[in-house]
Amino acid sequence: MNTLSPRRSRWLAVGLLALVLLLLVRILLLPLWQHWFGTADAIERLETRIEVYQRLIDALPQEQEHLQALQAATPVTEWLLDETTPALAAARLQQLLHSRAGQSGVQVVSTQILNTDASETVQPVAVQAHLRAELTALVGLLYQLESGQPLLFIDSITLLSNPRAQSRTRLARSTDTRPHQLDVRLNVTGYAAEGGTP
Structure with a gap:
């Protein structure tokens, strides 16, 4: 070592x-x-x-x-339907739809109240409507519904060309100068305060 x-x-x-x-x-x-x-x-x-x-x-x-x-x-109350129950609010929504459709030149074929789930502070009220209208009248109605008071929303909309109007147009194409009628199905929703307006 x-x-x-x-x-x-x-x-x-x-x-x-x-x-x-x-x-x-x-x-x-x-x-x-x-x-x-x-x-x-x-x-x-x-x-x-x-x-x-x-x-x-x-x-x-x-x-x-x-x-x-x-x-x-x-104040929120001016944006809500002022009826005390959901059934009365739905009837008021139908009246509003009929009156505004009449002002816009839209024909209401039928309306039906839809069931909705309640939220915490406001009760949604929905109506399904079947309408017939020319495009310009329909645009006026949609604008009137969504921009006025009470606050209303268009949840869904389906536009179909009216087949009866199309067949008449084919037969008398030269004499009929009216725009085509559209079949419209839409859901309109408004809101009512839970238990009536405060």
């Missing part, structure tokens, strides 16, 4: 000490350092989140006052 000179022994001891120190740094200090910086980042993110929540909490009373002012300035 070779014995090392004192100088080589010293260098070997210094090398082993450096290796032990590097392993100690790698095994203990580096993970501790990474954990410390990760925790610092998490703390910074949480502090930012707390600041955002604090600003929201501080702005809450002002936003509630703003909401109350908007609700007072815009």
